[in-house]
Amino acid sequence: MKEITYAWNFQRMQDAVSRLKDASVLILGDIMLDEYLFGDADRISPEAPIPVVHVQETKTLVGGAGNVARNVRSLGGAVRLIGLCGRDEKGLLLESLIREGGIDACLHRSEARPTTVKTRILARQQQMLRVDRETCQPIRGKELDRLLELLAEALPGQSVLIVSDYNKGLVSHELMEKLRQLCARQARPPRILVDPKVPNFAYYSGVDLLTPNALETSQGAGLPVGTPEEILKAGRALFQRLHCRHLLTTLGAQGMAVFRSAEEIWHIPTFAREVYDVTGAGDTVIAVTALALAAGLDLLDACLLANYAAGIVVGEVGAATVEPDALRESMRSLPNPQVVRWA
Template sequence: MILEAVKALKGHKVMIIGDLMLDHYLMGGVERISPEAPVPVVQVKEESFLLGGAGNVARNIADLGGKPLLIGAVGTDRNGEILESLCEHAGLSTRLIQDGGRPTTVKTRIIAHNQQVVRVDQERVGPLSPAEMDTLFLILEENLPDFPVIILSDYGKGFISKAFMDRFMPLVQARSTPPLVLVDPKTVNYDLYRDVDLLTPNTKEASEGANLPVSDRSSIIAAGRAIFDRLNCRNLLITLGPDGMALFEGRDSIRHIPTFARKVFDVTGAGDTVIATAALALAAGMDLLTACTLANYAAGVVVGQVGAASATPEDLDETIAELPEPQVTAWTE
């Protein structure tokens, strides 16, 4: 059944709205300490750029055979040009708002001997201007009818704001068949996510959103219910790292999906893969448990790779064929 679900992903549409960023990697080696300060001197041997933030979510959907539409903002700078070029190379449809008032968000990671030495962030955090917000909603009104599922990819850079949500949720809910709204949350913005269809926090984000410690089954259930009380969301998926996922279909139907990761090298971007896979599966008409099970397989693939990776249908087929069917269990207090 799951193998058939992988085939069914192809060609379905998902809209991604959120914070776009450029992941910049400088890789090399260290042979000496600087005479200017007690810091290593990294001799750069390789440089690369990757789509980050909402762009990585869209890339995951495209790599799974889906048809994403990526909506975000970039600066009128060289990094914005690089980001747009990466989107084009990845085959992504985009509607990008050019914001001359702030730079394209860039995260530069300097890596020596496979170890991160330092990360340098270039960004300006803040909401869109009123004129840019109007442009954004013209784009949304034009494209909403074609998309059954929308992801809000919030990295706390300001694209997802109170002003945005105050206009976005009524726009969505006014449709005769409202699209599903999925949110990868940022703790600082939790109160913006009222009434969404699926929230996908990790353990730390769930703990912060519930204002409760999360460590074992009973505390996960308590935190999940506290999030329902706070936000009135319809469903909740808490990703538990090596312990899999807890899927709440409402406050009282809670199921545990065990992890499928055979080895864990790097969890970078795993949350992007989870929400991208679940959204595409829902767009293909699957039920939520099947969508989240598929997302769990995909996350198991990407954590076995270094950097913000993505899973392909071939990766999923291979992983599903090699591993036993998941033993999904109901959780009660």
């Protein structure tokens, strides 16, 4: 008989949070620098009809796969981060920020590409301009070999590998193919979790868990996702297309749909809250789910924790992270979630 309610257990979840610090994950992905320039815009430039921002404060954060790593660290988990940056000044800055964040990183410093940098200029909480410096050329040849070498060295003993794809050239058909082979060769093959980007869907076949948002699910499946029925259909189409083991479709304010398989699908709701900035919610979701799986939690419990954590970060400005106490407090203060089976 089909079980229709989920056995939520407050104490089990509280204990689970404490176990996260003993777990570790390996992350491979596109790493970038997020620069923020904050200031006032009180006058119009004499040079062109545009505002002049007088910068009062700057902030630089590690973004992309690096932000996934930050999310693992803030929950106390161990993390190994593999990726690449340029052989430039920003690359040095990126490396030092990663080190300061307590993240164990192996970065290949490329001669051929710059460090990916996104600069946001804000005045009075309002984003005025974003400036991107990046190359999205695929990584091939010796550079790809080097990354795979770093991965092979880091894999032994890891139970979960996150691939954080920001479509900056790191993830390719060849990389995913070799990554699957390397994982399969481990005495205990790690689970492979992928935060996907639409143009690369074809490369993710056979992975353990994909974490697309609703739009990515729709585009990956070529189907609409306006209603729960449509989400089920689109998710199932992704199973058919990619032969993945599980699927987690994030639904913004609607929470998430957790496909334990193409047949068993659960819905986790969110609690209405004031949203300041959804940036980085997806990074939090995959980081927490992965760390929780590495700590031995079942998929649905892992996703529940991730849903609480993402609910906290969307209430903060910038790509935020969550600490264990905040996660426990969030569970304590919110009503029990109504997790229901959709199929």
